[in-house]
Amino acid sequence: MKTLELERRYYTNNLSRLMKDFPGKVVVIKGESLIGAYDDIDQALSAGASKFGLDSFLARPVGQTEEVVTIPALTLGLLNANPPRTDNRTE
Numbered sequence: 001m002k003t004l005e006l007e008r009r010y011y012t013n014n015l016s017r018l019m020k021d022f023p024g025k026v027v028v029i030k031g032e033s034l035i036g037a038y039d040d041i042d043q044a045l046s047a048g049a050s051k052f053g054l055d056s057f058l059a060r061p062v063g064q065t066e067e068v069v070t071i072p073a074l075t076l077g078l079l080n081a082n083p084p085r086t087d088n089r090t091e
Contacts, residue, residue: 006031007058018062029058037062 007029011018014034018027025037026044030052038044044059051057 003056004058007056010034011058011060015063022062024062026059026061029060 010029010032011027018034022037025039026041027037028035028044028048028051030048035051035057036044036047038047041059041061048057048059
C-alpha cells in the first residue's frame with residue numbers, strides 16, 4: 001500500500017462532512033481516523049508530530065484538492081540524490 005493511501009482515501013470519502021464541520025481548518029488524519037482540526041498548517045503539523053513523531057500522517061486544508069506533481073527525471077531515475085564522490089575525499 002502506498003504511503004498515506006488510507007489517509008487520503010478517508011479524506012476523500014469524508015470530504016463533504018469535513019467541509020460542513022471544519023470549513024477553513026486544516027485536518028490531521030491518521031489511518032481511518034480524524035485526529036483533529038486546526039486553524040493553520042503549522043498547528044496541524046505540530047499536533048501531528050507531537051502525537052505520531054516520525055510516523056506518517058496526513059495534514060490537509062479542508063477543501064484542498066490533491067495536486068499531483070511529477071518530475072520525470074526523478075521518475076526515470078535520471079537524477080541521483082547521492083551521486084558518487086569522485087574527489088576521493090572521506091567524510
